[in-house]
Amino acid sequence: MDIITITDLSKTFKVPKRKEGLKSAIQSVFRRQYETKHAVKNVTFRVRSGEIVGLLGPNGAGKSTIIKALTGILSPTSGEIRVLGFEPFSQRKDYVRHIGALFGQKSQLWWDIPPADSFTLSQHLYEIPKQEFERRKNDLVEKLGIQDIIHKPARNLSLGERMKCEFVMALLHRPKLVFLDEPTIGLDVFAKQAIREFITYTNKEYGTTYILTTHDMDDIEHLAHRVIVISGGEKVFDDSFAALRKIAGVTKHVRVVTQKKVVLPKKGVRGVMHISPYEAQFVLDREILGIRDLVKAIAQKTEIIDLTITDPPVETIIAQLYQAKA
Amino acid sequence: MKHWLRIEAVCASLAIRSRMAYRLDFSLSFIGMFLAHLALPIYIVLLYGVSAGFGEWSIGDMLLLTGTIQLARGATSMIMSGLIWHTNERVQQGTFDLLLLAPVNALGHLLNRSIDFEDSGLFLSGMLVFIIAVVISGITWWQALLLALLASFAIMFFASLYILFAAITVRYISTLRLFEFQDIAAQYAQFPLHIYPSLLATLFITLIPLAVVGYIPVGVVTGHLPMIMLGSLIFPVLFLGFSVWYWHNTLTHYTSAGG
Structure with a gap:
């Protein structure tokens, strides 16, 4: 009703x-x-x-x-x-x-x-x-x-x-x-x-x-x-x-700080920006790579000191919706 | 009405509990308000000591005028003085919206939430001056009772001002200075109408009915004015009707703060 x-x-x-x-x-x-x-x-x-x-x-x-x-x-x-x-x-x-x-x-x-x-x-x-x-x-x-x-x-x-x-x-x-x-x-x-x-x-x-x-x-x-x-x-x-x-994909914005040089997996990660050899920001596509697998992959190479995972801004989702409509 | 009164009682109780969180501020405000409003009667007594005063109006009549106005203002202020700043604060912060979510009349609920007991200082000083004036002026206690009843029209006048100003605050936001107009109105009303030029005196009986606040009730009860003058008491009733209409009209234009 x-x-x-x-x-x-x-x-x-x-x-x-x-x-x-x-x-x-x-x-x-x-x-x-x-x-x-x-x-x-x-x-x-x-x-x-x-x-x-x-x-x-x-x-x-x-x-x-x-x-x-x-x-x-x-x-x-x-x-x-x-x-x-x-x-x-x-x-x-x-x-x-x-x-x-x-x-x-x-x-x-x-x-x-x-x-x-x-x-x-x-x-x-x-x-x-x-x-x-x-x-x-x-x-x-x-x-x-x-x-x-x-x-x-x-x-x-x-x-x-x-x-x-x-x-x-x-x-x-x-x-x-x-x-x-x-x-x-x-x-x-x-x-x-x-x-x-x-x-x-x-x-x-x-x-x-x-x-x-x-x-x-x-x-x-x-x-x-x-x-x-x-x-x-x-x-x-x-x-x-x-x-x-x-439509909008399942992305997360990730920022990671590591002990030694940060090495990211090749699949499911895009838009990588290296702030320093030990710190990077990127977009994670969760349909390709889950958060647990991402953490596991990074931690295999070096110790993770800090990790921040946030949602993409709503504006990004809306832009994707408009793109999909077009 | 019964529902409103019950909510008023709950809000009064909550307001007291809330004010008791700042006891010193409450006490200082109360005492300050009480003493500040004794200044005018004292000034009248001093004035009559050194001059002829206000013609036919004796010192007792003048104190009666002051006492009636202060009593009416005190009674109105206790329930309504918070109305303007409370409205202003709520409109600016966007919490006026919450008021509209209560299942009661919005103006009535705003009155519930605006109750402020520190203005009881004004009411008590008015009561004190009124009682002293009744004794000095020599009117009977029946006449005093009639005067107190006529003061309800003064309450109506001040209430109309508060409602009108609160509505203006909802429309135009940040108009706190309006509060002072109520003070100014009361100050002009403190004197017998015959001291003003005739045009102003007519205005104070009709369009801006300040005379009904004290001059006409006291003048009729003490015999300075004919009974027919009580007919002008229709003006505060009309003024209240207009203020309430303006308030409701304002709500249809309410835009709410962003977010």
């Missing part, structure tokens, strides 16, 4: 513009010039109940604008949005009762008091009966392993701990649909892992549908049943991660 239907969604903003310099700044006080920015252009897609859909795209692509239109924060300039039977912007007050949202860089917690106190606000906002609230809170807190930290002021928590508390805050009212905007941004590997496991758990246990925007390909790979790639406000891809991998 489709719970989200977006048809030809467009959103434009009137953005002030002026030339650099003092004269232009003073002129803008009296006569301001504007330009129209098309943040989202004719985007259409549907989401089924229980799906985890990843919205992928570079900065300024329009991902967050789509999320904000879906959550009822922004009114669409044109097009139609139906979510859970509601028109989000005009029916915002009734609609938001059924959704949850978490913005990675914006906190819902009260800064100077413990998250446990902030949770009580959610209880009253969503009118959750006391016993039910306690049961849900304990369940979520236990699942995220944050029993010890919810009684410390939010300002004293690490980013990862705070993010886990944000998840409790966003899910206490058992929303059917949750929007996550960069939920793992700035988190370490362990915190990311815990968050991903938690999302998978709630998706399976409660059937919660998730829409997440991210820059992190690992998030998409581990979580998303489907990927929608947004570029320049337009939808350029809508399919499974496996299909994206087929």
Whole structure:
């Protein structure tokens, strides 16, 4: 069953513009010039109940604008949005009762008091009966392993701990649909892992549908049943991660520092740049050579001192998508 | 309304817990606010000691005027003074979005989140001056009660200003100085209307209804003004209606911070 239907969604903003310099700044006080920015252009897609859909795209692509239109924060300039039977912007007050949202860089917690106190606000906002609230809170807190930290002021928590508390805050009212905007941004590997496991758990246990925007390909790979790639406000891809991998390839950017002169395997490695005899950067094609085999091959020749593996920038993936389309 | 009041109570409790994290700052703000707002009544007492004052208006009437305005401002400020800076901060940082995700009226919830108890210093100083003024002016306690009820129109006026300024902040961002206009309005309202030129006095009854904040209620209760003047109390009601409409209209133009 489709719970989200977006048809030809467009959103434009009137953005002030002026030339650099003092004269232009003073002129803008009296006569301001504007330009129209098309943040989202004719985007259409549907989401089924229980799906985890990843919205992928570079900065300024329009991902967050789509999320904000879906959550009822922004009114669409044109097009139609139906979510859970509601028109989000005009029916915002009734609609938001059924959704949850978490913005990675914006906190819902009260800064100077413990998250446990902030949770009580959610209880009253969503009118959750006391016993039910306690049961849900304990369940979520236990699942995220944050029993010890919810009684410390939010300002004293690490980013990862705070993010886990944000998840409790966003899910206490058992929303059917949750929007996550960069939920793992700035988190370490362990915190990311815990968050991903938690999302998978709630998706399976409660059937919660998730829409997440991210820059992190690992998030998409581990979580998303489907990927929608947004570029320049337009939808350029809508399919499974496996299909994206087929088009965009499965590459990783690798940087290695070794004890003696670095010797790289010939297969699966391209774009090699030697920073020094002991340090190199290159692109690894995982379809040809896995990470474990790469490490093994390098370590056979010399000791590895440092190894950094990152995803290719989203811009690269999009460039590959456009190439494939052409 | 019941739901809003329950949330207001929770937010008030959270605000107190939050403010107690910085106890000294809270105490200093409270004391400072209390003492600062006693300055004007003291100045009036001194003025009447060395001059004829404001014509027919006795020192008791003047203190009643000051006390009524401060009481109304204090009551409004406790709930609403955080509205402008809170809105400004949220719009700039993009956290205004989170407010729109709560299943309640956005303005109502913003009021919930803007509660600030350090302004209780202003309310208490207003209460003190009001009680002293009732005793000095010689009005009955029934008249005092009526005056306190009429002060609700002053609360309506100040609330309208806060809502209007918060809406302007959402539209134009970084307009914190608007807060000072509320101070300026209160300062002009502190004096009987007959000291102003007639054009300004008319303006203060109609378009910028400052007179309803204190002058008209106190003037009617003390017998300086005819009862018919209470008709002008319609202006703060209209002003509040306009402010709330402007707020809702503003939300349809909200663009949210990037990211």
